[in-house]
Amino acid sequence: MDSLKKSINDLEAIIENAYDGLYITDGDANTLMINKAYERITGIKRQEVLGKNMRELVASGAIDRSVSLEVIEKRSPVTIMQELRSGKKVLVTGTPVFDMAKMQIKLVVTNVRDITELIELKDKLHETTLEVNRYLAELDKIKTLQRQQTKFATKSKKMIELLETAIKASQFDSNILITGESGVGKGLMAKLIHESSGRKDSPFVIINCAGIPEDLFESELFGYEPGAFSGASVKGKKGLLEVADKGTVFLDEIGDMSLRLQAKLLRVIEEKEMNRLGSTKTIKLNVRIIAATNQDINALIESKKFRQDLFFRVNTISIVIPPLRERMEDVIPLVQHFTQRINERYGMKKHFSSEAVQLLMSYAFPGNVRELSNMVEQAFLISKGEIVEADELPLQVRNIVDTQGLLLDDGKKTYSEIVDLMEYKVLKNALEKYGSTHKVAKNLKISQSTIVRKMKRLNIKIRDNE
CATH class of the missing domain: 3.30.450.20 (PAS domain)
Known part of the structure; x- marks a missing residue:
């Protein structure tokens, strides 16, 4: 007992x-x-x-x-x-x-x-994992940037002045709007500004406003709490704006953003705070906004497709990148840059003949620097020898001249004479078609002063009233 x-x-x-x-x-x-x-x-x-x-x-x-x-x-x-x-x-x-x-x-x-401490440790581990992934992503971007040598290669006075402006602007947190045609290098300019700023060691987050479906954009931008909507992760998710805290957000093609999201973005810029979807908790943000578009923002404002108040907020500093056809002196350094990059990538030692380079100099490049980059790579891959000849350039470049009458001449003309004949024929035909140097310049997308100068040099008669 x-x-x-x-x-x-x-x-x-x-x-x-x-x-x-x-x-x-x-x-x-x-x-x-x-x-x-x-x-x-x-x-x-x-x-x-x-x-x-x-x-x-x-x-x-x-x-x-x-x-x-x-x-x-x-x-x-x-x-x-x-x-x-x-x-x-x-x-x-x-x-x-x-x-x-x-x-x-x-x-x-x-x-x-x-299990309070265990939960706290788990949350801290989750946050640390997010941080690690963020830094790994940034490191990967930096390595990719170094590999591709995505630097501006320019001799254009206009571009050099533009780069100086961008570097000066990078020292402040003012928002920047970069405009220019597709392919001129707006994304590269935004990256240059970020890397020259005091935020260079923090994230550079690219948000493609045209590439994310409307129904997903808000959750990608602002993030969400667990169960915020059908299909939401049970863990919730940080938005891209939150991921970019203390860094730079690059809003590419901002002109494609819906008016509803424009209003929410305006609040983020003005109040420097946001809410995740499904949450009433306010999250403070410290981000620098760089926006870019290839559209006419003023036209979008007039047609009520873009908020004027948002335009004023993102356009504190304006950078307009000119198309490649307005800075043709950059074609040669860009060709050299892309040539070096492709040679290093594929272990080759190719280069362009002077005739091929001169032919490229005569092309208007509607796709700008991106088109030139693709053109150089295409020519490299199809060329037979170590020298890329003019007849190995893409068809759209070769079609700007009468190959039978000029390039395949019987050998009596020098290269300079061939180029002059090519310019004479193009400008003469254009003047006959459009009737004035102003219209020629508009349709060939080159300045009128350049048209007049070339016509005078080639002895093409210009109407007295011009």
Whole structure:
């Protein structure tokens, strides 16, 4: 009898001194015992619950959910996670103890473990993982940038002045709007500004306003809380604006952004704060906005497709990148730059003949620098020898001259004469077609002064009223 009493005392001591909280009820959910760990974890004292039924405790609000009741109902172990009034998060597991003779539950033993610190560690690990992924992505971008040697190669006075302006502007946090035709290098200019700024060690996040579907754009831009919408991640997600905190956001093709999102972006710029989808919590932001478009923003404003107040906010500093046809002196350094890059990439030693370069100089490049880059690579890949000849250039370049009458001449003309003949024919035909140097300049997309100068040099008669 004494030994039995001692065993019971030992068992009670074990329960009382267990690290995890223990809550024991009978098969009808009447509270029989709790230990001091349960009191410590939950803040509920034993005198508040001993002898009371779990249904009564739930009804009174003392406990919001009873695992013991769920175990009795399901006749199997149940595990849930609860957040207590104190803010602690606990993992609660209830286990039935059966009377094997009657196959009835005689006890429910509930284990309560404080996992607040574990959850906090998990959240910190998740945040750290996001940070690591962000930095890895940035590192990858930097490596890619170095590999491709995406630097401006220019001898144009206009471009050099533009780069100087961009570098000066980079020292301030003012928002910048970069405009120019497709392919002129707006993204490269934005990257240059970021890398020259005090934010260079923070993220440079590119958001393609034309490339993200409208129904996904808002969640990509602002992020969302768990369960914010059907299909949302249970973990929620940081938006691109939040990822870019302390860095630079490059809004490419901002002219394609919907008016609804323009209004939300305006708030971000003005208030420097945002909310994730499904959340009322305000998140402070510290980002620099660089926007770009190849569209006429003023025309978009007039047609009510772009907010004028947003235009004023993003256009604190304006940078207009001229098309390649207005800075033809950049064709040769760009060809040299792309040639070096492709040679290094493919282990080749190719170069363009002077005739091929001169032919490229005569092309208007409607696709700008991007078209020239693609053209150089295409010519490299199809050329037979180490020298890329003029007749190995893409068809659209070769078609600007009468190859039978000029390039395949019988050898009596010098190269300079051939080029002059080519320009004479193009300008003469254009003047006959359009009637004035102003219209020729407009249709050939070159300045009128350049047209007049070339016509005078080639002795093409210009009307007296011009």
